[in-house]
Amino acid sequence: MCDRGELREVSAAVLAVTAHLSVREVLQTILTSARRLLGARYAALGVPDSGGGFAEFLADGVTDEQWRAIGPLPRQHGVLGEMLKSPHAVRMADIRQHPRFGWWPRAHPVLTDFIGMPIVDGDEILGELFLANKIEPGGFTADDEELLRLLAAHAAIALVNARLYERSRELSIVEERNRIARELHDAVTQKLFSLRLTADAAATLVERDPDAAAAQLETVRRLAADAAGELRSIVDELRPVDLSGDGLDVALRKQAELLDRVHAASVRFTGCPVPRLTAAREEAVYRTAQEALHNALRHGDPSSVTVELRTGGGMVALLVEDDGKGFDTAAPALAARRLGLASMRERAAAIGGTLKITSAPGAGTSVRLEVPTGG
Numbered sequence: 041m042c043d044r045g046e047l048r049e050v051s052a053a054v055l056a057v058t059a060h061l062s063v064r065e066v067l068q069t070i071l072t073s074a075r076r077l078l079g080a081r082y083a084a085l086g087v088p089d090s091g092g093g094f095a096e097f098l099a100d101g102v103t104d105e106q107w108r109a110i111g112p113l114p115r116q117h118g119v120l121g122e123m124l125k126s127p128h129a130v131r132m133a134d135i136r137q138h139p140r141f142g143w144w145p146r147a148h149p150v151l152t153d154f155i156g157m158p159i160v161d162g163d164e165i166l167g168e169l170f171l172a173n174k175i176e177p178g179g180f181t182a183d184d185e186e187l188l189r190l191l192a193a194h195a196a197i198a199l200v201n202a203r204l205y206e207r208s209r210e211l212s213i214v215e216e217r218n219r220i221a222r223e224l225h226d227a228v229t230q231k232l233f234s235l236r237l238t239a240d241a242a243a244t245l246v247e248r249d250p251d252a253a254a255a256q257l258e259t260v261r262r263l264a265a266d267a268a269g270e271l272r273s274i275v276d277e278l279r280p281v282d283l284s285g286d287g288l289d290v291a292l293r294k295q296a297e298l299l300d301r302v303h304a305a306s307v308r309f310t311g312c313p314v315p316r317l318t319a320a321r322e323e324a325v326y327r328t329a330q331e332a333l334h335n336a337l338r339h340g341d342p343s344s345v346t347v348e349l350r351t352g353g354g355m356v357a358l359l360v361e362d363d364g365k366g367f368d369t370a371a372p373a374l375a376a377r378r379l380g381l382a383s384m385r386e387r388a389a390a391i392g393g394t395l396k397i398t399s400a401p402g403a404g405t406s407v408r409l410e411v412p413t414g415g
Contacts, residue, residue, distance in 0.1 A: 063202040063297065067195060068098055071169070074191045075100045078184045080171035082149060085159075087167040087199065088124055092116050095301070096167070102149065109147035118142040123156050123168040129189065130156040133179050135172065153179040157192040159199065166199045202301065238263065288322050288356075289313050289349050292329055296347050299333060305342050305362075307333070311349030314356050315413045324387040325349075325358050325411060328395070331384050332360035332407040340364025340405060351413065358409040366399045384409070 067085055075083035080101070087096035097113045114120055122140045123130060132138060135154035144151075156170035169192045174180055242256035289311050296309035317325070329347055336345050342364030350357045381397065384407070388395035393411035 063198055063301075064096065064098070066198040067096065068100075070191050070195050070198070071098050071100050074169060074188060075171060077187055077191075078155070078171050078180065079175045080155075080180075081173035081175060082151065083169075083171045085167060085169045085195065086114070086120065087159075088116055089304075091304075106147065106149075111145050111147070119156070120168065123158055123170070124165050127158050127160050127163075127165065129158075129185050130154065130170075131180055131185055149173075155180040155184060155188060157185070157188045159192045159195045161196045161200050166196055169195060287313065287316065288325060291326055292347055292349055292358075295326075295330065295333070299337065299345075303337050305337060306344040307337075307347070308344070309347045309349075311347075312351070314349060314351040317356060317411065317413060318391075321356075321391045321393070321411050324391045324393065325356065325409060328384050328387055328407070328409050329358055329360055332405075335381075336360065336362035336364055336405060340366065342404065354413055355410045356413055358407075360407045361404065363404045366401050366403045366405050368401055369397060369399050 067087075071083050071085045074080075082099070082101040084097065084099045086094045086098075089095035093115055094113050099107060102110075116124055119130070119135065119138050119140050122138075130138070132154050134152050135141060136152075138154075151172040153174050154170065154172045156168060158165045159167040159169055169188065171180070171188070238256050238259045242253045242260060245253035245256060292311070293309040296307045300307040316322070333345060333347070336342055340362050342362035345360065345362040345364075348357075348359040348361075350359075384397075385395055387393075388409055388411075391411055393409055396408045397405070398408075399405040
């Protein structure tokens with residue numbers, strides 16, 4: 041049975057699932073609570089990817105220095121691989137006696153008593169939660185197993201919610217694309233068709249009836265202006281929805297979390313709430329971050345990308361850094377990248393900001409944008 045302290049721990053972990061936290065923060069809260077509640081020295085939580093590794097792997101009970109010394113993330117083999125195939129818990133006095141136990145890196149702590157619980161949604165195994173080295177003698181108990189099963193169930197809720205959120209965003213993007221396509225067809229394509237016909241008519245009249253040709257060309261000018269106006273109005277409606285309600289920091293955090301889930305590279309956001317900027321400046325910062333992330337993930341082949349948003353000295357600063365292959369900023373860039381870099385510079389200039397792009401082959405890329413908060 042749980043005492044009051046344990047119940048508070050369980051309550052905190054459960055409430056984290058419905059709080060406005062990132063999925064990673066929710067899973068970390070559940071993991072930390074599990075280690076404390078079950079009295080374990082070490083705990084970990086893994087969410088597999090489709091390539092034989094882990095899309096998410098969190099550990100609790102080891103320092104950052106120890107974690108770095110252990111080395112790369114584990115793969116889906118041995119006991120970890122077995123837990124991803126079976127919905128049943130694993131509870132042992134010594135994990136090294138498991139028939140699928142293989143080895144661990146030299147810097148890895150020695151694990152003995154062990155309890156592992158698959159994170160299950162229906163018939164699908166979403167991940168695994170496991171703890172090792174019970175602090176009190178006697179190993180993990182049946183009560184520990186039941187409590188861990190409860191926490192794993194809430195981890196499953198967090199992961200399912202994340203999937204639903206991602207799918208809803210994808211559907212919103214598809215719906216927005218369809219809306220733009222309809223508006224382009226209805227408002228612009230027809231004008232462009234009329235413009236082409238009028239231009240053809242003007243071409244046939246140039247020599248035999250210059251006045252009529254001039255009138256047709258005036259119609260061409262008017263239709264072109266109308267089409268340009270329609271395009272501007274459509275583009276103006278593409279202001280990121282998240283900015284209007286959430287603010288810049290929340291919108292960038294959501295963007296980073298979405299990209300982190302759909303790309304192999306780790307994409308992380310750090311920052312704090314910043315003062316509200318003008319609509320033009322907020323959109324410029326957001327679009328610059330999007331472009332920098334796109335360039336890093338498409339061209340840089342990084343293992344990690346960080347997005348940082350800070351404020352101070354009357355400025356808001358955006359920093360997007362990656363550890364990818366970088367490029368020579370003095371050399372001609374790929375057409376797509378060159379266009380993106382030009383777009384970022386134009387956005388910065390238009391809002392009175394300053395943009396600095398630093399990169400070198402093999403040294404990653406850094407994009408820093410500073411915009412004033414006032415004026």
